[in-house]
Amino acid sequence: MVVTYHRPTRAIIHRNAIEENTRNEVARLPKGRELFAVVKADGYGHGAIATANAAKRAGATGFCVATLDEGIELREAGIIEPILVLSVVFPSYLSVVVDYDLSITIATHEWLTEAQQVLKEIDAKRPVKLHLKVDTGMGRLGFRSLAEVKEAVTFIEHDPLMEWEGLFTHFSTADEKAAGYAYWQKQEARFKEVVTGLDYLPRYVHSSNSATALWHDDEEKLGNMVRFGVGMYGLNPSGTLIDAPYELKPALELVSEVIQVKLLPKGEGVGYGKTYVTPAEEWIGTVPIGYADGWIRKMQGFSVLVEGQYCEIVGRVCMDQMMIRLPQAYPVGTKVTLIGKNHGAEIKMQEVAEYLDTIHYEVACLLSERVPRLYQE
Numbered sequence: 001m002v003v004t005y006h007r008p009t010r011a012i013i014h015r016n017a018i019e020e021n022t023r024n025e026v027a028r029l030p031k032g033r034e035l036f037a038v039v040k041a042d043g044y045g046h047g048a049i050a051t052a053n054a055a056k057r058a059g060a061t062g063f064c065v066a067t068l069d070e071g072i073e074l075r076e077a078g079i080i081e082p083i084l085v086l087s088v089v090f091p092s093y094l095s096v097v098v099d100y101d102l103s104i105t106i107a108t109h110e111w112l113t114e115a116q117q118v119l120k121e122i123d124a125k126r127p128v129k130l131h132l133k134v135d136t137g138m139g140r141l142g143f144r145s146l147a148e149v150k151e152a153v154t155f156i157e158h159d160p161l162m163e164w165e166g167l168f169t170h171f172s173t174a175d176e177k178a179a180g181y182a183y184w185q186k187q188e189a190r191f192k193e194v195v196t197g198l199d200y201l202p203r204y205v206h207s208s209n210s211a212t213a214l215w216h217d218d219e220e221k222l223g224n225m226v227r228f229g230v231g232m233y234g235l236n237p238s239g240t241l242i243d244a245p246y247e248l249k250p251a252l253e254l255v256s257e258v259i260q261v262k263l264l265p266k267g268e269g270v271g272y273g274k275t276y277v278t279p280a281e282e283w284i285g286t287v288p289i290g291y292a293d294g295w296i297r298k299m300q301g302f303s304v305l306v307e308g309q310y311c312e313i314v315g316r317v318c319m320d321q322m323m324i325r326l327p328q329a330y331p332v333g334t335k336v337t338l339i340g341k342n343h344g345a346e347i348k349m350q351e352v353a354e355y356l357d358t359i360h361y362e363v364a365c366l367l368s369e370r371v372p373r374l375y376q377e
């Protein structure tokens, strides 16, 4: 998809917000614990490279991505710090992993056996860096027991083309209150059992996502690195449930402009299917953003900001455009804020998420490649 620059719709990314959030988190970390910035899915829609560079300036010493290609993108942009691919990479891609010096996640013994064969065949120039993942209750990826982890470590020790670089797990309820806390503790205990049951530990031991880093930082045995994701973008991992220990500054604004403004008489239909009919004479503005931009049809009925006033999205959201009800006539080119501040009023990504009955992570990721990301300080 081509990035559409010749249109007033854009996501403005405030690099200083990313830096400030990261810096605040780095400052809270116990001595010896590092921060790896999670920039998967194009930096949660904020732009992976710009986010990684901002995080680096603020003290991040490594990065996490979800896929091999995302890791390659960072390396090609000149990132020289450790990069961990959080999902599983097939052994058949190992030559690429080694070429780009990426660290990868290992979840099964079968993978190791298969990889040993591949590494031999490709005559790898240096060992591949492996992080063993322990499934302590997320039920997604990882070894299920200390015995399995021990077996994997022994296997790696016997292969000079494999390097054991990390051990980690992932929490599923760190962003919840009481009920989630019991389960969090159960996961932590299981991880602790593995960590303390091994003869020695690798360079990195890590378990904290943003929620764990923000709200469980006092716990022991969480490791020497945190994988900080959503908080870096200024979004509270719990939505509105738990306050963060410092102010999280949202990094993304979504803006556009009205491209046509007209006075419709009473009884006129607006949009496909004529789901909205003007109940009286009304000013209707057209905004060049639609579901192809990730501003999905379910946004019908929500509001955007024009000159500090909430204007309802009326009629169905189209692929490339939508219509809003204006309180009065405004000139073409008047700014429309879909996410962010406008004349003292503010629409948060969390509010969009609540309207869509989802989480802000998903709203950020939905914004398509067509929407240009413009970077500001």
Ligand SMILES: *Cc1c(COP(=O)(O)O)cnc(C)c1O
Residues within 6 Å of the ligand: 038, 040, 086, 170, 208, 209, 210, 211, 227, 228, 229, 230, 231, 237
């Ligand atoms: C996405 C992800 C993170 C970051 O989670 P946030 O909630 O955004 O901080 C950390 N670890 C793993 C394994 C992930 O997949």
